[in-house]
């Protein structure tokens with residue numbers, strides 16, 4: 001399959017690969033999978049509680065080149081945006097940016113779902129935070 | 143949804159009404175393929191998921207003999223082409239129906255339940271978590287083997303074997319769930335169950351098949367990794 005130059009670039013130099021402590025209340029983790037191929041993706045965001053701005057993002061993807069490129073691009077795009085703004089990122093934006101062929105659309109869907117799942121997880125944590133104001137410090141784990 | 147109820151032209155040769163078979167019931171000439179008829183109908187089978195493999199093999203052999211282009215060397219080019227068309231569909235249909243998983247995937251795709259890029263349904267988070275972790279250990283093993291760290295590689299191989307066994311067992315569980323759903327589907331056809339019942343059963347099979355694809359992927363990954371001798 002002929003990958004576009006941008007896909008190859010992200011594939012060879014993926015941005016923001018890694019992980020953040022899942023228990024950190026400022027971190028939201030999105031874990032998603034594509035049942036078509038059995039590939040899995042994890043995308044994490046760290047949000048500034050005052051400004052709601054996503055200050056950092058990390059990903060790890062076990063999947064095809066397009067899925068790796070999509071998630072790499074997604075971490076670049078969410079950084080510096082507010083949580084609400086990041087929710088507006090659509091898989092079609094990723095398809096356009098990376099020039100993905102139709103058979104690779106599900107790989108970009110995976111990245112959009114991962115952003116949504118990470119934000120959803122972070123929001124859940126905020127709700128839980130408020131209900132138990134004396135949350136213990138996050139255990140150090142990576 | 144039987145083949146004969148679909149509007150399809152009369153026999154091109156003798157004008158007999160369409161019988162839906164491979165050959166005209168009137169003159170015996172080979173007939174064009176109705177694109178709507180599908181793989182089950184091609185073998186003269188109902189859309190049931192528990193399928194007798196030996197029976198399918200017999201039908202396949204009988205049809206490949208009857209439809210074989212060699213039988214049409216002296217026929218018109220038109221008929222020869224029909225025989226080529228039908229022979230190639232025969233092979234596709236046989237390949238898809240012979241395997242229970244691809245058979246179910248085919249049925250769901252045919253009824254619009256399973257579409258590329260549209261499966262929004264997510265697997266349970268614990269499963270994804272587990273899949274992710276096993277992928278990570280696979281990656282570690284690859285890296286350790288590449289760096290030639292023998293001791294670590296042995297330990298990793300052992301934990302991978304354990305994980306591989308777990309996933310093999312999981313695959314077995316999923317497969318028996320799938321077999322149960324097959325039985326329910328067939329029973330639903332037998333009692334001419336309504337659309338709602340069928341849709342519910344198909345949605346469940348779709349969910350089972352989704353779970354299965356992650357597990358199968360991992361089993362394959364583990365098998366491949368353990369199958370390669372270190373340092374290869």
Ligand code: FES
Nearest residue numbers: 037039064067107
């Ligand atoms: S082929 Fe599975 S995510 Fe791309």
